[in-house]
Amino acid sequence: MQSVVNELLVDLHAKGGCEKVGLTRESFAVILCEVGSKHTTATTSETEIRTFFLSLRVDELALARACAAGVNSAWEVFLTRFREKLYLSALRIAREDSAARELADTLYADLYGTTTRDGKRVSKLASYTGRGSLEGWLRTVLAQEYVNRYRRTKRLVSLDEESEEGIQFRAPEPDPVPAADQRLGQATDEVLAFLSGEDRMVLSAYYLDGRTLAEIARMLGVHESTISRKLDKLAKSLRKQIVAALARRGMSRRQAEEALEVDVRDLQLDIRRSLAQDSSPPAFSEKRVEARVPEGEG
Amino acid sequence: MLAGMENVPKIVRERLRAATPAVNHPDADLLTAFAEHSLPEVERDVVLEHLARCGDCRGIVALALPAMEPAERAMKPSPTGWLTWPALRWAFVAAGVVIIASVGILRYQQRFGAGTMSASNKAPVPQAVTTDAKDRPSATPAPPPSLSAEQREREKVQLSTPPAVADSLVMDNAPVRDKKSQPGVEMPTANAFQSRVGGTAGGGVGQFHGSLLHGPMSANQMSPNQWKQNTAQNQAAAPVPSTAASKQEVAGALTVRGQAPAASPTAANQDMAASGAATADLATLAQNTNTTLLQYEAPAPQPSSDKPTVERAKPLPLPAPGQIGGYVVDPTGAGVSSARVTVTPSTMGGATTTITNSQGIWLVAGLPTGNYKVAAEAPGFTTTVRDFHYDANQPKMYSLSLSPGSVSETVEVSAEAAQVQTESTSVGGPVTKGVSAQIPMNGRNTIQMATLVPGGLETFWKLDSGGRLQRSSDQGRTWQPVDVNANPALYAASLAVAAETSSAKAKDAEKARKIPASPIFHALAVAGSDVWVGGSGGALYHSVDAGTLWTRIVPVASGRALSADVVSLDFADPQHGKLSTSTAEVWTTADAGQTWQKQ
Numbered sequence: 001m002q003s004v005v006n007e008l009l010v011d012l013h014a015k016g017g018c019e020k021v022g023l024t025r026e027s028f029a030v031i032l033c034e035v036g037s038k039h040t041t042a043t044t045s046e047t048e049i050r051t052f053f054l055s056l057r058v059d060e061l062a063l064a065r066a067c068a069a070g071v072n073s074a075w076e077v078f079l080t081r082f083r084e085k086l087y088l089s090a091l092r093i094a095r096e097d098s099a100a101r102e103l104a105d106t107l108y109a110d111l112y113g114t115t116t117r118d119g120k121r122v123s124k125l126a127s128y129t130g131r132g133s134l135e136g137w138l139r140t141v142l143a144q145e146y147v148n149r150y151r152r153t154k155r156l157v158s159l160d161e162e163s164e165e166g167i168q169f170r171a172p173e174p175d176p177v178p179a180a181d182q183r184l185g186q187a188t189d190e191v192l193a194f195l196s197g198e199d200r201m202v203l204s205a206y207y208l209d210g211r212t213l214a215e216i217a218r219m220l221g222v223h224e225s226t227i228s229r230k231l232d233k234l235a236k237s238l239r240k241q242i243v244a245a246l247a248r249r250g251m252s253r254r255q256a257e258e259a260l261e262v263d264v265r266d267l268q269l270d271i272r273r274s275l276a277q278d279s280s281p282p283a284f285s286e287k288r289v290e291a292r293v294p295e296g297e298g
Numbered sequence: 299m300l301a302g303m304e305n306v307p308k309i310v311r312e313r314l315r316a317a318t319p320a321v322n323h324p325d326a327d328l329l330t331a332f333a334e335h336s337l338p339e340v341e342r343d344v345v346l347e348h349l350a351r352c353g354d355c356r357g358i359v360a361l362a363l364p365a366m367e368p369a370e371r372a373m374k375p376s377p378t379g380w381l382t383w384p385a386l387r388w389a390f391v392a393a394g395v396v397i398i399a400s401v402g403i404l405r406y407q408q409r410f411g412a413g414t415m416s417a418s419n420k421a422p423v424p425q426a427v428t429t430d431a432k433d434r435p436s437a438t439p440a441p442p443p444s445l446s447a448e449q450r451e452r453e454k455v456q457l458s459t460p461p462a463v464a465d466s467l468v469m470d471n472a473p474v475r476d477k478k479s480q481p482g483v484e485m486p487t488a489n490a491f492q493s494r495v496g497g498t499a500g501g502g503v504g505q506f507h508g509s510l511l512h513g514p515m516s517a518n519q520m521s522p523n524q525w526k527q528n529t530a531q532n533q534a535a536a537p538v539p540s541t542a543a544s545k546q547e548v549a550g551a552l553t554v555r556g557q558a559p560a561a562s563p564t565a566a567n568q569d570m571a572a573s574g575a576a577t578a579d580l581a582t583l584a585q586n587t588n589t590t591l592l593q594y595e596a597p598a599p600q601p602s603s604d605k606p607t608v609e610r611a612k613p614l615p616l617p618a619p620g621q622i623g624g625y626v627v628d629p630t631g632a633g634v635s636s637a638r639v640t641v642t643p644s645t646m647g648g649a650t651t652t653i654t655n656s657q658g659i660w661l662v663a664g665l666p667t668g669n670y671k672v673a674a675e676a677p678g679f680t681t682t683v684r685d686f687h688y689d690a691n692q693p694k695m696y697s698l699s700l701s702p703g704s705v706s707e708t709v710e711v712s713a714e715a716a717q718v719q720t721e722s723t724s725v726g727g728p729v730t731k732g733v734s735a736q737i738p739m740n741g742r743n744t745i746q747m748a749t750l751v752p753g754g755l756e757t758f759w760k761l762d763s764g765g766r767l768q769r770s771s772d773q774g775r776t777w778q779p780v781d782v783n784a785n786p787a788l789y790a791a792s793l794a795v796a797a798e799t800s801s802a803k804a805k806d807a808e809k810a811r812k813i814p815a816s817p818i819f820h821a822l823a824v825a826g827s828d829v830w831v832g833g834s835g836g837a838l839y840h841s842v843d844a845g846t847l848w849t850r851i852v853p854v855a856s857g858r859a860l861s862a863d864v865v866s867l868d869f870a871d872p873q874h875g876k877l878s879t880s881t882a883e884v885w886t887t888a889d890a891g892q893t894w895q896k897q
Contacts, residue, residue: 130327
């Protein structure tokens with residue numbers, strides 16, 4: 001890798017405009033090696049390393065690292081370019097002005113590097129490696145900060161709120177259910193395991209997180225209609241394949257169809273515990289399901 | 299959830315939710331690259347797999363989505379904005395209004411004659427003409443003939459120039475004619491103006507023709523019959539032979555106005571006779587035309603600058619906030635397509651480059667407010683640079699005018715000499731570093747650059763993945779490995795020569811001799827029939843005859859021989875070249891590798 005860095009150093013150094021932000025060729029080489037070592041393993045071929053380096057956003061990498069090193073001119077450039085955008089992104093994420101300002105300010109503190117390690121200022125910008133745009137990275141970091149904070153504060157629910165939601169009166173956990181129904185869970189797991197990561201991600205984002213088709217489409221960089229078709233196709237094929245998998249487990253077709261329609265709350269599944277994952281509030285249809293459960297139990 | 303979309307069974311949702319949560323979350327860098335679709339396939343799959351399991355990371359990616367896609371918008375500025383339904387709806391309404399309005403105007407003109415317009419503009423004039431005609435039915439209309447002749451000359455000027463020019467000529471000189479205070483002379487202006495209106499409305503010459511016929515009539519509130527009677531009277535009083543019939547209604551029109559008595563109604567209707575002018579006093583004519591023509595010619599070039607203004611006035615979308623755009627035009631005002639526009643912020647680096655579209659419009663998005671330097675360049679034009687202040691909230695179009703490059707600039711293009719060599723069968727040429735950096739190459743097969751040389755298809759060279767040198771003499775269909783040590787005698791001889799020169803070199807030569815028989819090559823350069831190949835441990839071989847005989851070269855500079863891996867070779871011509879090593883050393887030669895200098 002060292003040889004590739006040496007070979008590309010002159011070009012990358014010039015391309016990144018490192019001189020303007022006060023990065024010498026040597027210090028930039030160190031940064032490149034550090035970024036490269038994070039990404040590459042011993043088995044990575046030279047061509048791949050080269051492609052990797054050439055795909056880096058060296059100009060933004062240089063800017064971020066110069067800021068991390070505390071170069072004033074770099075900070076000037078950074079603030080001119082990103083101050084406004086950072087706040088707007090925070091506003092979009094937090095959806096509320098004061099929370100957005102707080103979020104953006106926290107990030108600024110991290111970017112400036114208030115935390116010290118061994119008496120040394122550590123800036124969050126030093127972890128930017130130039131794989132995506134700096135602006136996108138800032139948005140992602142903001143979103144991470146927001147999600148972390150949300151997760152922390154979410155646990156702190158007052159007793160009043162809890163009673164308002166009627167949680168103390170909730171139905172007891174359902175009793176263990178007949179063993180036959182375990183087959184449904186197994187069959188579903190088996191079918192899901194055959195789906196690609198992308199398919200499962202689309203399913204989760206749509207059905208669990210309640211993301212819109214447009215949002216999922218933008219996450220994946222495809223058209224909205226592609227996602228719509230994909231979901232439709234997945235829903236159909238999943239049903240068919242689960243029925244088939246249940247049939248392999250000795251269920252008749254009709255039993256299998258019925259099992260699919262059975263409310264999941266009747267099944268023996270460790271759902272509540274696995275719900276430790278955060279996702280958006282349940283959709284309306286699921287609320288209805290919950291309301292029906294006590295009736296079924298009673 | 300969309301209506302009509304098939305729902306997944308509830309068990310699927312529950313199992314998705316129950317999937318083992320992932321532990322190691324991808325860092326912000328990876329997520330950003332994923333969201334920006336710039337990850338290689340393999341890594342993308344890994345991230346997708348994680349996202350399928352991790353609700354947090356899905357949330358982060360979704361939250362971090364940009365508000366809009368400025369880059370996409372920059373790529374296609376107009377189609378989405380103007381061809382969407384809300385915009386189209388207004389376009390339809392506007393088109394309808396225009397159609398109704400134009401139909402109305404046409405009908406109006408047909409009924410009342412275009413003269414109404416001229417009457418409204420120069421109301422007293424047509425009346426003057428007709429009164430002239432009535433009051434002086436005699437055969438001696440002394441001032442009018444000369445004037446009409448003068449105007450004929452003027453019309454000649456008009457006829458020999460494009461319509462637009464003619465229009466402006468007449469318009470521009472209206473005051474001149476005013477000074478002469480000849481009542482009849484005003485008419486051409488009014489009528490020419492009329493022709494312009496007719497022309498722009500799509501009526502063209504026919505329209506003009508009509509206006510000539512109807513102009514005086516409507517102004518005077520006369521019926522066509524009355525007009526006929528009048529002219530018939532006049533004709534009777536002044537029977538001038540109408541021989542030199544001009545095909546141009548314009549000329550005829552002048553005749554009617556200047557010498558109304560002379561023209562018959564039919565002539566006025568069709569190709570009007572230039573009769574009056576034919577009898578004009580030539581001396582007066584010459585005198586008049588000389589003075590007037592000079593004045594007319596002066597504004598002639600003006601239309602050329604006028605016309606593009608009209609073209610440019612086409613409705614074009616302003617850039618959206620955050621976008622910066624404009625035109626690149628040539629001296630005539632026409633848009634220059636495919637011109638390269640570079641926008642450089644004056645405070646920091648990061649120049650953005652774009653290419654103008656077919657209309658000469660360029661657009662760059664995502665720039666913050668500030669001062670910028672915009673440079674436009676296009677082949678055949680000199681580069682134009684402009685500084686301006688750009689306010690991201692108030693975008694506007696910035697125009698850059700390119701002036702044609704001088705002749706000396708074009709001569710430079712042919713400076714490259716022919717690359718065909720007569721003394722050998724192979725053909726080659728320099729492939730400079732700039733070219734090699736720009737062309738897409740699959741892996742390390744840099745040697746396929748030989749195809750860049752005109753006629754250089756005879757011998758192909760490449761390095762395979764194992765760093766072995768390969769040659770193809772059939773345009774790359776088959777490849778043969780080349781053993782650079784195939785002629786050991788020569789190799790030894792070259793070493794011996796090297797050894798004689800200095801003791802230090804001898805030591806290096808001994809060291810060099812120990813290099814394995816087939817080194818791993820990293821770099822290759824072809825200059826004509828000269829082939830250079832370099833690789834591990836300072837291995838450097840040179841062939842002057844397209845690879846038949848190879849000589850091992852041991853570059854020595856200031857007592858030290860090259861021992862590091864050669865990673866790049868660059869020979870601009872067989873004599874001058876340079877190589878760089880893995881230890882960032884650069885060696886150059888100016889005598890085909892006889893002596894080397896280290897930098």
